[in-house]
Amino acid sequence: MVSELPLRSRWGAVCLSGVLLFSTPGLARGGDGSPEVPVDAPLQAHVGLSQQSLAQVPLERPDFKPLAVVVAVVPGLLFHGLGPLVAGDSHTAKRLFALEGAGLGLIALGGVPIALTGASRRTIAPLYAVTLAGFSVLGISALANLYAVTAPAFDAGVAPPLLPPLELEVGYQYVNDAAFDYRHFLTVGAQARFDSLRLLGAVRVDPSEGNTQVRLGGAWRLLGAPERALSGTDGSALDVEAFGQFHRYPTEGFALISGEVALRGRLAMSRFSPAMAGSFAEVSVGTSAEAYTYPGAVSDGNLHEQLLFTFGYGVWLGRGGPFRGEAMLYYDHRKDSFAGGIRSRGGGIVGAFGLKGRALLTDDWGVAAEVQGGGALVGRLSLIRALGGER
Amino acid sequence: MRVGVMAALVVAGCGMRPAENRAIADSKVGQAQQGGVTLSVADGLATVRALAPGTLVLWGNAPAFTARIDMGAQAPSDWLVTVRNAMPDAVLVAEEEGGAPLAQEALPQALPTVKVWRVALRAGTTARLSVAPPDSESREPFRFLALADVQEALPRVGDIYARMRRDDAARFILFAGDLTESGTRDELTEFQERLEAGSRIPLYATLGNHETFTRDAAEYHALVGRGSQSFVFKGVRFSVVDSSNGTLDPGVEEQLEGWLADSRDGTHVVAMHVPPQDPVGLRGGGFANRGEAAGLVGKMARAGVDLTLYGHIHSYYSFANAGIPAFISGGGGAIPETFDGVGRHYLSVDVSADNGLQQAALVRVD
Structure with missing residues (x-):
């Protein structure tokens, strides 16, 4: 059944994400904070603003202080700026307190009306987006609070200066879901990078049970440097993504066909505070339309919608050498993935949490790994072959 | 404070099979042993509220059910058998294992859904007690009412029963979960007292996620019955399943497959609390895994289920899942x-063993 939500509300949800992502100006600024390497001409005006704000803050990372790490956990996970405050970084502390407050405010701004309206079909889309945005800001500030006090113990990573035009991968995926018989999957994937365009494809198949998922799509870089030319940038970017998916469930006797669009933004956290150098925050918001087909006499003419929302906090793994990569803790709100949502006492509202990493170990070879916990436990490990990746 | 407690409860109890313990608890409903007397209610269709020498009190969770009672050598012979939440016209058939009838006498009661019989049971024997209205085996069309999600509105639920009393044709209420706000013993007891005081027909239920907030629905199992069960009334099968975690436990799904197979060629109504699919997809108030939801509704459609009834979402929606x-x-x-223009309501559903769903009408209370 098609939702009765007005189109205007859906666009409102999408636009909100963009506002959040770009509340920090200077998206394509250089990784060292210098304004002389604008990668994207239309963003030069933002660079100037960024330079102005950075002039007011210390540019050196604070020293590592073990006590600050302890405080960042307890009670720092409740009061996100306490760890940096103990470390003597009052600038970062103030910003984290503000970020946490903004997150809580957004949760209240969206969550209270949801409760008062009984999650009304007329208003749920924008309110849900605001609430999830609040959780994303809150989650990012919590993790940033930990990163700010642990990062001084090691050299900050940097965004890879260059990524290869073509990556192929093959791997294994394990899924433990009490509701499904499938367990062991063979996975293959490919990623092609052009100037502003990336094309992605992935197939996951359980050879014994027959469950097969095929995802094809692409991402267009709206803001920020292309992945093949990140040198001199901090990796901040905004992409619009579109994917199509076919997922066959032979044991259960149906198939899912879906299409989705989303905006995905990544922000180098060094813009938030020098103490955050080497880390980034990522948020995406979008929607999908899904149809289920059943062989035989069963018919379902419904077109189901889904709110797509992810947020995460990641670190760059490389230090400017051939080793390039990233790792990210994230939340994914979607319910049509292998992980699905958490089966909680609130029903099926909450999505899945995960940790994923991807790294090129040499110019030609790399690995990717991911674990997810939702209604199911999912683990994935892949070998990557990079083509044309000479630096 | 209250929101924080609720959030903690919501997050708690997550796991690979969060409903597994409740599925196990289901199997113990209707079983009791005391003083050498062993009682077993077939398919757990009633819960044992009291078993003492000479006294048996059951809370019925189906229009018709049977119980087997093994009398110890020292058991008394004079018994008062009370069935609460019974059909108003229910009668008791008591017989020994070999089929010999046992003497019994119905005692008058003020409440229409409370039935009491004096029964002569013999020590050292096994007896079978059957409680059902006289027409439970017929195949004539009948009406039932569908309701869900009373929760914190429990003090006002009498309005709903008052509206229901205006419909003389309705035989029982099928309740799709969230009887109370937190599933405590006090709340459930109040729910049942208000039901007996206000309704002239019984209410047969499955649990909702709010019932799980207290000891994973242990009070519900003790006072109401199973979260997942199936019964047949006038040729129509009713199956209710525990979906309160946004999933079906594999054990419950296996039970449901059996009930689907048993009624493949007959009329079958399936009810659960959390709907597999929320018709407002962006809200996503259905199952935690959309693949599981699609598989479940497809399975029910292939088995010829005639009607699916849900709760959890506090409004009225009419739609189809996999064509059902x-x-x-x-x-x-x-x-x-809000903004749905509905308010408090229930469904009036006419079904027939031979012709399936006849009509489902929205009845507004306010």
Whole structure:
């Protein structure tokens, strides 16, 4: 059944994400904070603003202080700026307190009306987006609070200066879901990078049970440097993504066909505070339309919608050498993935949490790994072959 | 404070099979042993509220059920058998294992859904007690009412029963979960007292996620019955399953497959609390895994289920899942969905063993 939500509300949800992502100006600024390497001409005006704000803050990372790490956990996970405050970084502390407050405010701004309206079909889309945005800001500030006090113990990573035009991968995926018989999957994937365009494809198949998922799509870089030319940038970017998916469930006797669009933004956290150098925050918001087909006499003419929302906090793994990569803790709100949502006492509202990493170990070879916990436990490990990746 | 407690409860109890313990608890409903007397209610269709020498009190969770009672050598012979939440015209058939009838006498009661019989049972024997209305085996069309999600509106639920009393044709209420706000013993007891005081027909239920907030629905199992069960009334099968975690436990799904197979060629109504699919997809108030949801509704469609009834969402929706007529009727009074123009409500459903779903009508209370 098609939702009765007005189109205007859906666009409102999408636009909100963009506002959040770009509340920090200077998206394509250089990784060292210098304004002389604008990668994207239309963003030069933002660079100037960024330079102005950075002039007011210390540019050196604070020293590592073990006590600050302890405080960042307890009670720092409740009061996100306490760890940096103990470390003597009052600038970062103030910003984290503000970020946490903004997150809580957004949760209240969206969550209270949801409760008062009984999650009304007329208003749920924008309110849900605001609430999830609040959780994303809150989650990012919590993790940033930990990163700010642990990062001084090691050299900050940097965004890879260059990524290869073509990556192929093959791997294994394990899924433990009490509701499904499938367990062991063979996975293959490919990623092609052009100037502003990336094309992605992935197939996951359980050879014994027959469950097969095929995802094809692409991402267009709206803001920020292309992945093949990140040198001199901090990796901040905004992409619009579109994917199509076919997922066959032979044991259960149906198939899912879906299409989705989303905006995905990544922000180098060094813009938030020098103490955050080497880390980034990522948020995406979008929607999908899904149809289920059943062989035989069963018919379902419904077109189901889904709110797509992810947020995460990641670190760059490389230090400017051939080793390039990233790792990210994230939340994914979607319910049509292998992980699905958490089966909680609130029903099926909450999505899945995960940790994923991807790294090129040499110019030609790399690995990717991911674990997810939702209604199911999912683990994935892949070998990557990079083509044309000479630096 | 209250929101924080609720959030903690919501997050708690997550796991690979969060409903597994409740599925196990289901199997113990209707079983009791005391003083050498062993009682077993077939398919757990009633819960044992009291078993003492000469006294048996059951809370019925189906229009018709049978119980087997093994009398110890020292058991008394004079018994008062009370069935609460019974059909108003229910009768008791008591017989020994070999088929010999046992003497019994119905005692008059003030409440229409409370039935009491004096029964002569013999020590050292096994007896079978059957409680059912006289027409439970016929195949004539009949009406039942569908309701869900009373929760914090429990003090006002009498309004709903008052509206229901205006319909003389309705035989029972099928309740799709969230009887109370937190599933405590006090709340459930109040729910049952208000039901007996206000309704002239019984209410047969499955649990909702709010019932799990207290000891994973242990009080519900003790006072109401199983979360997942199936019964047949006038040739129509009713199956209710525990979906309160946004999933079906594999054990419950296996039970459901059996009930689907048993009624493949007959009329079958399936009810659960959390709907597999929320018709407002962006809200996503259905199952935690959309693949599981699609598989479940497809399975029910292939088995010829005639009607699916849900709660959890506090409004009224009429839609179809995998082609099966589906209704969400969460109009028991819990925080209502605004801007829907519905308010408190229930469904009036006419079904027939031979012709399936005849009609499902929205009945507004306010």
